[in-house]
Amino acid sequence: xxxxxxxxxxxxxxxxxxxxxxLDPITKGAPVRQGRVKLEMPLxxxxxxxxxxxxxxxxxxxxxxxxxxxxLVSERNPEARMASFHLGPRAGAAEIIxxxxxxxxxxxxxxxxxxxxxxxxxxxxxxxxxxACVDEMLS
Amino acid sequence: MxxxxxxxxxxxxxxxxxxxxxxxxxxETGYRLEVDGRKVPKNVIRSFACRYNGVEVFRAEMSPGIAxxxxxxxxTVALDSGELExxxxxxxxxxxxxxxxxxxx
Numbered sequence: 501x502x503x504x505x506x507x508x509x510x511x512x513x514x515x516x517x518x519x520x521x522x523l524d525p526i527t528k529g530a531p532v533r534q535g536r537v538k539l540e541m542p543l544x545x546x547x548x549x550x551x552x553x554x555x556x557x558x559x560x561x562x563x564x565x566x567x568x569x570x571x572l573v574s575e576r577n578p579e580a581r582m583a584s585f586h587l588g589p590r591a592g593a594a595e596i597i598x599x600x601x602x603x604x605x606x607x608x609x610x611x612x613x614x615x616x617x618x619x620x621x622x623x624x625x626x627x628x629x630x631x632a633c634v635d636e637m638l639s
Numbered sequence: 640m641x642x643x644x645x646x647x648x649x650x651x652x653x654x655x656x657x658x659x660x661x662x663x664x665x666x667e668t669g670y671r672l673e674v675d676g677r678k679v680p681k682n683v684i685r686s687f688a689c690r691y692n693g694v695e696v697f698r699a700e701m702s703p704g705i706a707x708x709x710x711x712x713x714x715t716v717a718l719d720s721g722e723l724e725x726x727x728x729x730x731x732x733x734x735x736x737x738x739x740x741x742x743x744x
Contacts, residue, residue, distance in 0.1 A: 550706040574704055578670070582704030590696040590716055592655035597712035601668070601704050 522580055526571050526611060527619050537570075537622030539610040541600075548602040548631040555610045557594035557620070561587075567594040569613040576606040604631040640664055640735035642725065649742045650717035658689065658697075659712040660725055662735065668703035682730045684709060692721040717743045 523532055540554040559567045566589045572582040585596050594612070602608070605627045612620045645659030662684065669681025681703065689697040696715045715723075720743045728734040 572704070577704050578668075579702045579704055582702055584700040585713070586698040586700075587713070588696070590691070590694065590718075591714050592716040593714040595714060597659075597710070599706040599710050601666075601706050 522573050522575065522609065523611060523619075523621075526573070526581070526613075530617070530619055532611065532619040532621050534621060536620040537610050537612045539608065539622045539624040541608060541624040541626050543625075544627045544629070545602065546629050548604065548628040550599045551602050551626060551628070552597075553600045553608075554597045555595070555622075557612045559594050559612075559614070561589055561592055561594060563589045564615070566591075566615045567612050568615050570594065570596060571611040571613070572600065573609040573611060574600075574602070574606060575608070577601070577603045582608075602626060602628050602631065604628055640727075640733065642735065642737040644723075644725065644737055644739045645712075646723060646739045646741060648740070649744075652717060652719075652743050654717045655714050656717050656741075657712060657714055658723065659710070660689075660737070661708060661710045662687075662727060663708055664729065666701075666703060666705060666707040666709060670703075680730075684727045684729045687711065687725070687727040689713070689715070690724045690726075691715055692719060693724075717741065719743055 536558045538556050545551045555570055557567045567587050570585045574580055574582050582600055607623050607625045609621055609623045641663045643661045647656055650656050664684055667679050667682040671679045683703050684701055687699045688695055697713045722738050722740050724738045726736040
């Protein structure tokens with residue numbers, strides 16, 4: 501019995517099915533592949549209160565094959581899920597620009613949910629000289 | 640809540656157009672303190688939607704992770720002449736809306 505559970509764990513590791521506490525609430529444990537998603541953010545931000553962000557996903561955006569949603573996930577912000585953008589074939593292009601808040605230097609992940617149910621991700625690392633939520637750090 | 644919209648007034652049928660909106664809103668994180676030490680309650684625009692002639696083409700759920708005076712730029716396919724309607728609601732229950740006409744042909 502013990503040997504069987506050991507095998508299950510081993511198989512899980514081999515197929516990269518490790519739990520990711522940041523992405524699991526969105527993916528419900530579904531596998532996430534690297535690629536197709538490009539997240540563009542500055543390498544260095546003087547101020548975490550407003551950091552430019554552009555995310556684009558490679559997709560034909562047709563009825564049969566489109567991006568259903570793009571989620572922005574932060575490693576360090578008090579609220580990990582920064583935003584979720586819901587699109588569809590009517591969007592024509594899966595590209596979104598906005599400005600985000602960052603509570604310190606971190607890696608930001610953009611997770612794309614496709615119409616076939618698959619998940620793809622891209623990330624960007626930003627060094628923040630002066631973070632947002634400074635009050636929180638002091639109190 | 641005032642908003643500024645970027646939308647081409649005229650487009651060809653089937654063209655992918657860029658839609659931008661800037662909404663005036665503090666997007667309070669809930670961590671900022673008043674001078675007397677009280678916390679400023681959290682108040683952010685939670686949901687935003689864009690409808691094109693009544694059909695939803697874009698929706699966003701936001702958090703304090705989006706900067707104050709949120710700016711959003713997305714795309715949509717110009718199908719027919721008509722109107723794009725933007726609507727949003729914040730944690731305090733205040734809602735706002737804006738609309739902009741588009742001519743397709």
